[in-house]
Amino acid sequence: MKKIIIAVVTSLLAFLLCSCEKTDSYEIKNRYIVQGIGIDKAQDGGLTVSFQLINTDAASVSSAQDSPEKPTKCYSVYASSVSQAVSLLSNDLGKRLLLNQNRILIFGRSFAQDGIGRVLDEFLRNTESRFTVLCAVSDKTASEIIFAQLGKNIVPAVQCEKMLSAGDAYTVETELYQAVNCIYDGRRDFALPLLSLSRNEEAEKINCTGTVLFYGDRAVGTVSRSTSFGINLLLKKQSSGIIDVKVENSTVSYEIVITKPEIICVNTEGKPTFELRLKARLKITEISTEKGAADNVPSLEALSAAAEDALKSSIEKSVTECIIKVSGDTLGLADIYNKTAKSKARIDNKYLKSFDTKITVKISIVNSGDFSANLYGGRKYEQF
Amino acid sequence: MKNKISPVQAYSLLFISRIVSTLTFVPPDLDAVGSDYVAAALIAPPLVLAASIMWLHLMSDGRTLIIRKVFFRNPKAEKSVRFIAVLYLLLVFTRNLSGLCVFAMSVLFEKVNAVVLLTVTAAAVIFVALSGIEAIARLGFFGSVATLLSLAFIVFSLTGRFDANNLQPLFLNGASKPVLLSLTVLSGTIEPFLLFLMRREVNDKIKKGFVWWWAAVFSVQILLTLCLYLGLGNVALRMFFPYHAMAELSRLSIARRMDSLLSTVWVLASFIKCALCLHLADNELKKISLGSSRVLTSVFTAVAFLISLLALNNIGVYRFVNNPNINAALNLPVILIVPIILNAVVKINLKREK
Amino acid sequence: MINLDKLLKKNAAENGRLNKSLAENEKRLRSLLSGCDDILFKSSMLSGINALFVCTDSMYSSLTSSIEVLGPILSSGFLPENSLTLIDYIALHTASDMEQKRLYSFNDVVLGILSGCVVLLVDGSDCCLCFGAQGFPKRAVSDAVSEVDELSAHEAFSESFKDNVALIRKRLHTHGLKISYLQIGTLSKTTVCVCYIDGIADAALVSSVKEKLGCIRVKALSGAGTVSEFLESGFHVFSSIGTTERPDTACAEMVEGRVVIITDGTPYAVIVPFLFSENFSTVDDYNLRPAYALTARIIKYLAFFISVLLPGIYVSLCAFHQEALPEAMLYDIAVQESITPFPVMLETLFIHFVYEIVREAGVRMPRTVGSAVSIVGGLVIGEAAVSAGLISAPMLIVVALSAITGFVVPKLYRNIALLRFSLIIISGFSGFYGITLFMCCVVCDMCRTGFMGIPITAPFSPFSLKSMRDTVIRRNWKKLSRSSFNIQQMER
Numbered sequence A: 001m002k003k004i005i006i007a008v009v010t011s012l013l014a015f016l017l018c019s020c021e022k023t024d025s026y027e028i029k030n031r032y033i034v035q036g037i038g039i040d041k042a043q044d045g046g047l048t049v050s051f052q053l054i055n056t057d058a059a060s061v062s063s064a065q066d067s068p069e070k071p072t073k074c075y076s077v078y079a080s081s082v083s084q085a086v087s088l089l090s091n092d093l094g095k096r097l098l099l100n101q102n103r104i105l106i107f108g109r110s111f112a113q114d115g116i117g118r119v120l121d122e123f124l125r126n127t128e129s130r131f132t133v134l135c136a137v138s139d140k141t142a143s144e145i146i147f148a149q150l151g152k153n154i155v156p157a158v159q160c161e162k163m164l165s166a167g168d169a170y171t172v173e174t175e176l177y178q179a180v181n182c183i184y185d186g187r188r189d190f191a192l193p194l195l196s197l198s199r200n201e202e203a204e205k206i207n208c209t210g211t212v213l214f215y216g217d218r219a220v221g222t223v224s225r226s227t228s229f230g231i232n233l234l235l236k237k238q239s240s241g242i243i244d245v246k247v248e249n250s251t252v253s254y255e256i257v258i259t260k261p262e263i264i265c266v267n268t269e270g271k272p273t274f275e276l277r278l279k280a281r282l283k284i285t286e287i288s289t290e291k292g293a294a295d296n297v298p299s300l301e302a303l304s305a306a307a308e309d310a311l312k313s314s315i316e317k318s319v320t321e322c323i324i325k326v327s328g329d330t331l332g333l334a335d336i337y338n339k340t341a342k343s344k345a346r347i348d349n350k351y352l353k354s355f356d357t358k359i360t361v362k363i364s365i366v367n368s369g370d371f372s373a374n375l376y377g378g379r380k381y382e383q384f
Numbered sequence B: 001m002k003n004k005i006s007p008v009q010a011y012s013l014l015f016i017s018r019i020v021s022t023l024t025f026v027p028p029d030l031d032a033v034g035s036d037y038v039a040a041a042l043i044a045p046p047l048v049l050a051a052s053i054m055w056l057h058l059m060s061d062g063r064t065l066i067i068r069k070v071f072f073r074n075p076k077a078e079k080s081v082r083f084i085a086v087l088y089l090l091l092v093f094t095r096n097l098s099g100l101c102v103f104a105m106s107v108l109f110e111k112v113n114a115v116v117l118l119t120v121t122a123a124a125v126i127f128v129a130l131s132g133i134e135a136i137a138r139l140g141f142f143g144s145v146a147t148l149l150s151l152a153f154i155v156f157s158l159t160g161r162f163d164a165n166n167l168q169p170l171f172l173n174g175a176s177k178p179v180l181l182s183l184t185v186l187s188g189t190i191e192p193f194l195l196f197l198m199r200r201e202v203n204d205k206i207k208k209g210f211v212w213w214w215a216a217v218f219s220v221q222i223l224l225t226l227c228l229y230l231g232l233g234n235v236a237l238r239m240f241f242p243y244h245a246m247a248e249l250s251r252l253s254i255a256r257r258m259d260s261l262l263s264t265v266w267v268l269a270s271f272i273k274c275a276l277c278l279h280l281a282d283n284e285l286k287k288i289s290l291g292s293s294r295v296l297t298s299v300f301t302a303v304a305f306l307i308s309l310l311a312l313n314n315i316g317v318y319r320f321v322n323n324p325n326i327n328a329a330l331n332l333p334v335i336l337i338v339p340i341i342l343n344a345v346v347k348i349n350l351k352r353e354k
Numbered sequence C: 001m002i003n004l005d006k007l008l009k010k011n012a013a014e015n016g017r018l019n020k021s022l023a024e025n026e027k028r029l030r031s032l033l034s035g036c037d038d039i040l041f042k043s044s045m046l047s048g049i050n051a052l053f054v055c056t057d058s059m060y061s062s063l064t065s066s067i068e069v070l071g072p073i074l075s076s077g078f079l080p081e082n083s084l085t086l087i088d089y090i091a092l093h094t095a096s097d098m099e100q101k102r103l104y105s106f107n108d109v110v111l112g113i114l115s116g117c118v119v120l121l122v123d124g125s126d127c128c129l130c131f132g133a134q135g136f137p138k139r140a141v142s143d144a145v146s147e148v149d150e151l152s153a154h155e156a157f158s159e160s161f162k163d164n165v166a167l168i169r170k171r172l173h174t175h176g177l178k179i180s181y182l183q184i185g186t187l188s189k190t191t192v193c194v195c196y197i198d199g200i201a202d203a204a205l206v207s208s209v210k211e212k213l214g215c216i217r218v219k220a221l222s223g224a225g226t227v228s229e230f231l232e233s234g235f236h237v238f239s240s241i242g243t244t245e246r247p248d249t250a251c252a253e254m255v256e257g258r259v260v261i262i263t264d265g266t267p268y269a270v271i272v273p274f275l276f277s278e279n280f281s282t283v284d285d286y287n288l289r290p291a292y293a294l295t296a297r298i299i300k301y302l303a304f305f306i307s308v309l310l311p312g313i314y315v316s317l318c319a320f321h322q323e324a325l326p327e328a329m330l331y332d333i334a335v336q337e338s339i340t341p342f343p344v345m346l347e348t349l350f351i352h353f354v355y356e357i358v359r360e361a362g363v364r365m366p367r368t369v370g371s372a373v374s375i376v377g378g379l380v381i382g383e384a385a386v387s388a389g390l391i392s393a394p395m396l397i398v399v400a401l402s403a404i405t406g407f408v409v410p411k412l413y414r415n416i417a418l419l420r421f422s423l424i425i426i427s428g429f430s431g432f433y434g435i436t437l438f439m440c441c442v443v444c445d446m447c448r449t450g451f452m453g454i455p456i457t458a459p460f461s462p463f464s465l466k467s468m469r470d471t472v473i474r475r476n477w478k479k480l481s482r483s484s485f486n487i488q489q490m491e492r
Helices: A002-020 A082-093 A109-114 A117-125 A142-146 A156-164 A176-185 A225-235 A300-325 A333-340 B007-023 B034-057 B061-071 B075-108 B114-129 B133-161 B176-188 B191-201 B210-231 B233-238 B242-249 B259-288 B293-313 B315-321 B324-353 C004-015 C022-032 C062-074 C083-094 C106-114 C161-169 C203-214 C224-231 C247-255 C276-280 C290-319 C327-338 C344-364 C367-387 C393-406 C410-447
Strands: A031-041 A047-054 A072-079 A096-098 A104-107 A134-138 A191-199 A204-215 A218-224 A241-247 A250-267 A273-289 A356-367 C039-046 C049-056 C100-103 C118-122 C128-131 C177-184 C190-197 C242-244 C259-263 C269-272
Touching: A031 A082, A031 A109, A031 A142, A031 A156, A031 C327, A047 A082, A047 A142, A072 A082, A072 A142, A082 A096, A082 A117, A104 A109, A104 A142, A104 A156, A109 A134, A109 A204, A109 A218, A117 A176, A134 A142, A134 A156, A134 A176, A142 A156, A142 A191, A156 A204, A176 B233, A191 A225, A204 A225, A218 A225, A218 A300, A225 A250, A225 A273, A225 A300, A241 A300, A250 A300, A250 A333, A250 A356, A273 A300, A273 A333, A300 A356, B007 B133, B007 B191, B007 B210, B007 B242, B007 B259, B034 B176, B034 B191, B034 B210, B034 B233, B034 B324, B061 B075, B061 B324, B075 B114, B075 B259, B075 B293, B075 B315, B075 B324, B075 C410, B114 B133, B114 B259, B114 B293, B114 C410, B133 B210, B133 B242, B133 B259, B133 C410, B176 B324, B191 B259, B191 B324, B210 B233, B210 B242, B233 B242, B242 B259, B259 B293, B259 C410, B293 B315, C022 C039, C022 C049, C022 C106, C022 C118, C039 C062, C049 C106, C062 C083, C062 C118, C062 C128, C083 C100, C083 C118, C083 C128, C100 C106, C106 C118, C106 C128, C161 C177, C161 C190, C161 C247, C161 C259, C177 C203, C190 C203, C190 C247, C203 C224, C203 C259, C224 C259, C224 C269, C242 C247, C247 C259, C247 C269, C276 C290, C276 C410, C290 C344, C290 C393, C290 C410, C327 C393, C344 C367, C344 C393, C344 C410, C367 C393, C393 C410
Parallel strands: A031 A096, A031 A104, A104 A134, A134 A191, A273 A356
Antiparallel strands: A031 A047, A047 A072, A191 A204, A204 A218, A241 A250, A250 A273, C039 C049, C049 C118, C100 C128, C118 C128, C177 C190, C190 C259, C242 C269, C259 C269
């Protein structure tokens, strides 16, 4: 009985004490939900941190249809660190920021070129922040993307997140902790998608226009989406997307169903040779024959061969442009060499300027759509 | 109620104790990489098995009697030995209590008063510890089931995030770091000693289930270690609570950030381990019986409370209390040297008797 | 202040045995029962011997006594002229159909009279006959109110212990069914029946129960709840003593080796020992097919956890752990909560408190105003409070869900309410951390609760695989019947 009394009294006292002090109970009504953060370089070595906050009145499902308000509220703060920026904004707004719903972290181009490593610690050290947030680089400034007005009921950060996490082979998808791993490990480099804002009369639109390659924590080069396509196929466990290939007189659209990439170092004596293997299953979604050409669609074998060649050349071009010219070891070739090399000598990726590659692509077409008659010989129509 | 628990319950408690040690593992400053930890997780089980078997060997009645005859020759010697055991349990208890509160203050509450948090936690631990071994054991059984299910759910929801590139071949940088890390794992495995202290409260089939415990614990440890590095990579080694960070990665449908679930499991398991340590200390203090054992238990708890309070208010003190090198220096003798000595003494005495 | 116990004991010592003189006996009885205007004394002459019938006006059945007692005696053609043989003759020949017993002491006579019996005293005899011609008003056997089952019998216990015993006897036609009567309460002298099956129930358990009941010292036994408290030791969140208002349940429990206690004046029986898992099983589970029984039990377990934990978890999520909420839900909750003036914890406490008031009013209110309370409760809590911005719509859903799920396990409703309130307060201050610590303490308390070495957490812990056949799952009867379950198997 005594035990119970002591326990109850102690607990009551403790809770009473709790109520006299500031607690960690920040109720949901007293917080602003951060959806996106943008970081730009400011003068004097500081940072301009932009925040995209949810306007809950407009963003809730129940009120989304009728609310005339914009779905987001955006603010920019000048500070020396991200933590300070968060604190300043919280003070200004009178409500604490909720960082664990942050969807996207955007770096301004010039900031990325200087190195993003110095701001990443806040997102790892703070237990409230997510380190699974998607990262991207803005074509100009990060605040431009954060402050974008995409239209009624569209939250830019949500839009960006959906775009980047769609699994499309033309868009690289890198989460913060993956970037941190690359920076601190030094075993490989990472790439981030390049976002650009375009404007028309009605609304603005955010597009992924390329890929920014990093060496360490600095952005060292930018390539177009089509150029980074090959690298993405080898990077991602599972890619998707459409590729168009000209085959004979037709333009064939293939949809990537399943991909299985593999990179092996086959020669570790002297100049390394890397075998870049890709197995893919494709689906034919469209065959458009040129006007005036004979109505003979290519055969299945020709289509497979054409797809293989297209993917091979994409990969080759990608590796040349992204790794050799730019010196970003996005595929982790040096690490693969170091893992498999028998000798104890290790190579750093900056020495990976020249290496041989052997690219192997195996394609199987799993589905040619409902309209399959043309694949097995077409009908000829008389021309008028 | 009869005051004996079944081996299943006893090993559930030890399973939880081991899981807590795994989840609260702070990477030592060895500049090791993920694959070194995985290698260590593979090397450690046989070492722990060997140490545990030595302690198990001592638990038969005949051997315990010989130990008592040799070391408990007079009441003073017995009290001294038990007092040393109590001090060791005080250290373990303090480490766990402070670890639990540091975790709560780092991850869950940053502004709460440390005194308040410690008071509430200590009060709850005392309540459970003084409820008796049966209550603790049953709670441990439920806790171990809940822990297993939660961990399985978290691991399952992590499977989509694994990246094989995060792992390097085992022993790529040599075997020295994995061996050192495995010794760290061994030094954290005080469960055989706890089982030895608990032996009188477990029914006769105490050795039954030992292999299952050992297999379950190390399967879970290896699985968690693999998941940690497959998911997070080497960035995990820079986290204060790597496994908590791992849980942040998990995602299943609309459910994200299972770290809340892991935090709950962590708190539950730590709490049960604290209660077990306090209960065992209370048992030893009763046998010492310098005065009222409840007074001694209160003093014991108060000392642990004060040290924990210091640790919560000063991160340096916390790091000292939880320093892996200091822990290894204190634990390895208990885990390895003491059973070797005791087994040797028993063997010599048995030969003499023959 | 007069100590009634001492007075009664003193009186008992003084009164003692009946006198052979009827006048003396009558005088003493009148003095003992002075002021009781409902006691009837009817003098008569039986075969030239003075006789006295005594009964309580409101408690005896005039019809039964006329037909079975007074009528046969008074109209008997032949009665012995000797007082001693007169009693025997009446007992054996005249009113032999009636339940009767011989009483020798004034205490027993008074008890008999006040229990509704008709007592016959005869001049010259120091014993009297007590005829069981009770006819006090009692409720007929009706449907179960709180344990409603679809496919099972609808009979429930009533306030009369004799009826209750009969309901049990008619289900267990075995001589092993033992029913011992005890009287508890110095003033009320309430009859308490201890029922068990000899050979199945543990003898130590039975004797322990009887001993504990024998140690009860109260003036009046108001109900079986008093008996339960005396059987239990210490306060625990969940009790190791159960209750049932169904005789079929009581019989099933006795078949498993438990002891059932029936208290006169209480329409439910007490069962010892009682496991926690039994709160989730009903008689219907044994009449449904195993798969449906399994579904029903799983729903009950889930409902219990939802009812206890949901409000606390909601408060924790809103106050501490917003990261665990999916985004769409987070936005909606944020919007709804932003218009309410109170912190989430206070809001939850307030609405639960109001709900408990409405529920309690619903239980106590007269039937005629039942609909009015329902309307007011629904309007006030439902629409008006949300419209006025006092509470949020998600909060209302949480309260409604936790309330409804609480009724899925009606036996645990009060425990659930207590735990729910505690968890709301704790989660408001310390989130999941506090919830975990509190639930650990509650589970620990459950783990140390038991009766005579049988823990209530059995067969979950200590785990018994054999007993799990009828805990969450219910194996089919062919397998269940192969080996019988006895509660003593759970002893550790």
